Amino acid sequence: DRPVPPTAGLSHDKWEIHPMELMLMEELGSGQFGVVRRGKWRGSIDTAVKMMKEGTMSEDDFIEEAKVMTKLQHPNLVQLYGVCSKHRPIYIVTEYMKHGSLLNYLRRHENTLIGNMGLLLDMCIQVSKGMAYLERHNYIHRDLAARNCLVGSENVVKVADFGLARYVLDDQYTSSGGTKFPIKWAPPEVLNYTRFSSKSDVWAYGVLMWEIFTCGKMPYGRLKNTEVVERVQRGIILEKPKSCAKEIYEVMKKCWSHGPEERPSFRVLKEQLALVAQTLT
Numbered sequence: 001d002r003p004v005p006p007t008a009g010l011s012h013d014k015w016e017i018h019p020m021e022l023m024l025m026e027e028l029g030s031g032q033f034g035v036v037r038r039g040k041w042r043g044s045i046d047t048a049v050k051m052m053k054e055g056t057m058s059e060d061d062f063i064e065e066a067k068v069m070t071k072l073q074h075p076n077l078v079q080l081y082g083v084c085s086k087h088r089p090i091y092i093v094t095e096y097m098k099h100g101s102l103l104n105y106l107r108r109h110e111n112t113l114i115g116n117m118g119l120l121l122d123m124c125i126q127v128s129k130g131m132a133y134l135e136r137h138n139y140i141h142r143d144l145a146a147r148n149c150l151v152g153s154e155n156v157v158k159v160a161d162f163g164l165a166r167y168v169l170d171d172q173y174t175s176s177g178g179t180k181f182p183i184k185w186a187p188p189e190v191l192n193y194t195r196f197s198s199k200s201d202v203w204a205y206g207v208l209m210w211e212i213f214t215c216g217k218m219p220y221g222r223l224k225n226t227e228v229v230e231r232v233q234r235g236i237i238l239e240k241p242k243s244c245a246k247e248i249y250e251v252m253k254k255c256w257s258h259g260p261e262e263r264p265s266f267r268v269l270k271e272q273l274a275l276v277a278q279t280l281t
């Protein structure tokens with residue numbers, strides 16, 4: 001048996017997926033970024049294939065980052081399997097989640113979910129686990145929200161598209177003054193200085209908790225972005241959702257502390273929510 005050369009496995013880029021190994025199936029959704037289709041990889045692995053419309057993303061930078069992202073692996077993170085970058089549009093190939101976005105899932109199942117505090121809290125806990133893993137790896141999401149989480153079988157919830165916001169080219173989306181910027185999930189330091197951190201992810205996580213306990217309501221209703229910015233800067237926060245226990249709302253409020261350093265880390269959040277879950281069930 002020959003000795004294995006040290007370069008073994010490094011030559012072919014294992015984050016590069018060969019299009020021949022992908023069989024594209026039905027469309028799952030589309031947006032300004034392009035189209036997402038279900039796919040089968042190597043004949044049996046269920047995938048979602050995001051076909052990035054040209055000009056929406058700084059592709060070379062993303063492909064570089066994909067090498068790092070494929071290494072981020074956790075039961076509550078949507079796994080990036082790889083990219084098809086030898087053709088245009090590039091494909092981003094990830095794990096397939098059969099029930100789609102958490103936001104749509106909450107809205108569609110409101111009637112069965114609204115009374116099930118234990119299940120809603122479990123969804124929050126699952127997201128906090130995925131986010132605590134990213135925090136441990138000094139990885140900032142930058143666009144955490146129910147629309148960017150996905151639901152699989154047995155009420156599994158996973159965080160998707162972590163870090164992708166850095167590669168979006170549309171400055172309506174990336175600059176806090178832009179019309180597509182997720183103002184309602186942004187803390188004061190992001191609104192004022194675009195200063196992203198794991199603590200700005202914690203603020204967004206608080207809004208995500210509010211989305212879960214309202215079964216997918218729009219935060220701040222139909223308020224205009226300028227009105228939301230004004231309220232957030234004055235320290236006005238979202239109200240307690242009706243079907244949310246006081247102890248859970250206390251956790252949300254800590255995520256919305258004005259100063260980032262006053263907010264808990266995801267590591268602490270995960271533990272606090274586990275304690276609340278014990279007392280409630």
Ligand SMILES: CCC(=O)Nc1cccc(Nc2nc(Nc3ccc(OCCOC)cc3)ncc2F)c1
Binds near residue numbers: 028029030096
């Ligand atoms: C930026 C907007 C963006 O990404 N949007 C976007 C749209 C579509 C799918 C994905 N991504 C993924 N989707 C799934 N599963 C999925 C399953 C069912 C489904 O039902 C749609 C019709 O419902 C009646 C939608 C998605 N698994 C992994 C993904 F990664 C992302």
